[in-house]
Amino acid sequence: QEFAELIARGERLVKFRDRWIALDPALIAQIRRMMEGMDKREGLSFQDVLHLHLLSQREMAGDEAGDGNDQASEADEARVQLEVELNAHLTGLIARINQQREWPALEPPTGLRAELRSYQRDGYAWLAFLRRYGLGACLADDMGLGKTVQLIAYLLHTKEQSEEEARLPSLIICPTSVLGNWQKELARFAPSLSVSMHYGARRKSGEAFQEEARRADVVLTSYATASLDQELLSSFQWGAVCLDEAQNIKNAQTRQAIAVKSLPALHRIALTGTPVENRLAELWSIYDFIVPTYLGSAKAFQERFAAPIERERDARRTAELQRLVKPFLLRRKKKDPAIQLDLPDKNEMKTYVPLTSEQAALYDSIVKELLEKLKELDGIQRKGAILGTLTRLKQACNHPALLDEDTAVEPGEAPPTPEAIAARSAKLERLLAMVQELRAEDERCLIFTQYIGMGKMIQDVLQRELGEPVLYLNGSTPKAQRDRMIERFQSRDLPPAEQPSVFILSLKAGGVGLNLTAANHVFHFDRWWNPAVENQATDRAYRMGQTRDVQVHKFISLGTLEERIDEMLESKQQLSDNVITSSEGWITELSNEALTELFSLRRDWSGD
Incomplete structure (x- = not known):
């Protein structure tokens, strides 16, 4: 209150408690701002005390960080310096x-x-x-x-x-x-x-x-x-x-x-x-x-x-x-x-992602179409329809564009931005965020997908977003080109603009015979329902010569058949080892009721 009365008079020289004091207007303005930011009933909070104490350490530290520039030093001198005296407990x-x-x-x-x-x-x-x-x-x-x-x-x-x-x-x-x-x-x-x-x-x-x-x-x-x-x-x-x-x-x-x-x-x-x-x-x-x-x-x-x-x-x-x-x-x-001493050699984790509204509508329509067909089909035609639907459902979980009738860009029309492409698929959006984070730490990754269209899309989006080369190897890649890709990815000597740090592979083409220990992250973008095949792919990074822990990320679309089959693999319910390690043919043997339960979209996670 005394201070408020003092500055209200606006004088440059004032008598305060029997002493004459020269007032610097800039200093007064700083003190006023500091007082306005303080709760008058509570005084200094613990956060305030900590802040002041840490700033006061600057003086004790001397010029440990160098002199800085003259302008900064002048600004320091002009700033109000407050010190707090702490008791032993504080x-x-x-x-x-x-x-x-x-x-x-x-x-x-x-x-x-x-x-x-x-x-x-x-x-x-x-x-x-x-x-x-x-x-x-x-x-x-x-x-x-x-x-x-x-x-x-x-x-x-x-x-x-x-x-x-x-x-x-x-x-x-x-x-x-x-x-x-x-x-x-x-x-x-x-x-x-x-x-x-x-x-x-x-x-x-x-x-x-x-x-x-x-x-x-x-x-x-x-x-x-x-x-x-x-x-x-x-x-x-x-x-x-x-x-x-x-x-x-x-x-x-x-x-x-x-x-x-x-x-x-x-x-x-x-x-x-x-x-x-x-x-x-x-x-x-x-x-x-x-x-x-x-x-x-x-x-x-x-x-x-x-x-x-x-x-x-x-x-x-x-x-x-x-x-x-x-x-x-x-x-x-x-x-x-x-931290390295405390980490396992291989850390597997599941990343659950929702479907976008577009993906959910597409998924629902594919399931309804199949259930209508099953009323009339049997034998080999029934099996073919089920396997075809299985592929389409997996593609819908990956990205709706994989099922678009016409994806060609008109002449003169700009291609969609990476953000626009990723916004249509929660999986791709999540992958993009995770890859950006690991690249910020200069780490490398492998990304496995079963679908060529998805591999090309991931390559396009990541190359444009990261501003660096991204490799993609699939079954049609010639051996000489494949060998050059592996050599480039494993290299530590290439200039940054030429060094690829993200390698996309088809599960079958990249699952065997490759040594890609430069990567310490492995993403399974879509699931292969044969765990042995997935593990074989993971081992491209997790093998002799790997000096760091390997993080394995398995993407699963919530509420879909991906989540159902993952639950089955976890619990081994309804599946014997020989079924799990063969093909997806066992799904074609399920009754219509069991297929409806397996394929239908559950929405219990979101409240939609």
Whole structure:
């Protein structure tokens, strides 16, 4: 109050408590802005104290990062310097947060149906530790290190540690293409968690939504739905709001970024393998979600950090920003020696993706057409119709364009953009996102598909999106060309513009006789219902000479025959080993009722 009265008079020289003080208008303006940003009832928050303490370390560190430029030094001198004096408890606590070690070890939750690796236990304990102090978190481990299971362990822990009457549900927001994956993984690793899906045309609203959310432990929704239902979701108090693929809010001005940042939560968590893709403003937007105001306004961040670092490579500013972001960012890489010791040689995981509305309509029409035909067909004609439908259904799961009558581009007409092509298939959209993430880490991959049209489409989309050569080998590739492809892919000496790091192969042509150990990711874009054939293909990368762990990603379209047959393979129900390892001919022997059950599209995952 005294300060407010003092500056209200607008004098340059004032007498304050028996002393004459010269007032610098620029300094006064800075102090006023700092005071306006502070809650007058609460004083400095723990987040504020941490921020000030980390900035004060700059002085103690001296010029460890170099002198920087003169302009930056002048700006430093003009900035108000505040120091905080910490007691022993706070000093120790901040050291633990800043050094990212010695946080309390936690036993895995009793309801968790998974064996956590040591680094995953650390990650889960770190999330729980920051929650205790109301501090947000960005878990930014490499793809394949298990960010999903760490978050699920955290969600179980918060449920098991909360009193039932005080328990608040958590909200997970993710891209539409991984909604089904989250639903599957939650059911698999944490069956005791009650999960509600807020998505699709039949999703609840108003009081019905409030009641459903209160009964749930976890509510799942997509970024697009969160944006549409911002008012509804922001009317509810969440225990935690967790963003998967948090790079989806990298552009702070988008409607979905603004929407998710408006949601009230006791704790905020962002999961991403790529916290910065192109610009530092993307990092600011993620931090504006997990620890609002911590890095200042977007404009202030741009002036203070982004411009000096991106344009001038300012070492002093870089070191300062690193100090500020470190406490809230946990990033482990597969290359880290401690992580390598903890990883299995081969890590297989299923990636569940939904069908787009176009794919679902196409899938339904193919099934209905077959069921009508089966009323009249028998014998060899019946078998032929079933096998033909099986192929068409698999193609519909891959991409609707594989079944388009006319895909030719008219003369003078521009071909569709990679984004437009990927938007028609959730599988392709997901593959594109995962390949972009692993290429950002300079890793290489193999992609297996049974269909030539799909292989060519993936090659076209990835070449245009990645801006690098992408190889495609199928049964018609001559041996000499095939040998050159393998040599190029395995090379480490080619110029970047000539070095292929993505190799697409047909399952039959690429399944044997190849040594492609330069890759440490393998994607099965469509499934072959002979596990031995799939494993043989995976072994192109996982064999003698491979020095890293191999991540195997098997794509499965939710609600389709792909999911049904995968369930059968897992449980071995209805299938003996000799049936599984032969062909798909066994499907033709099923009754019409069994075929209807196997082929019909289930929509229970989405609420559509």
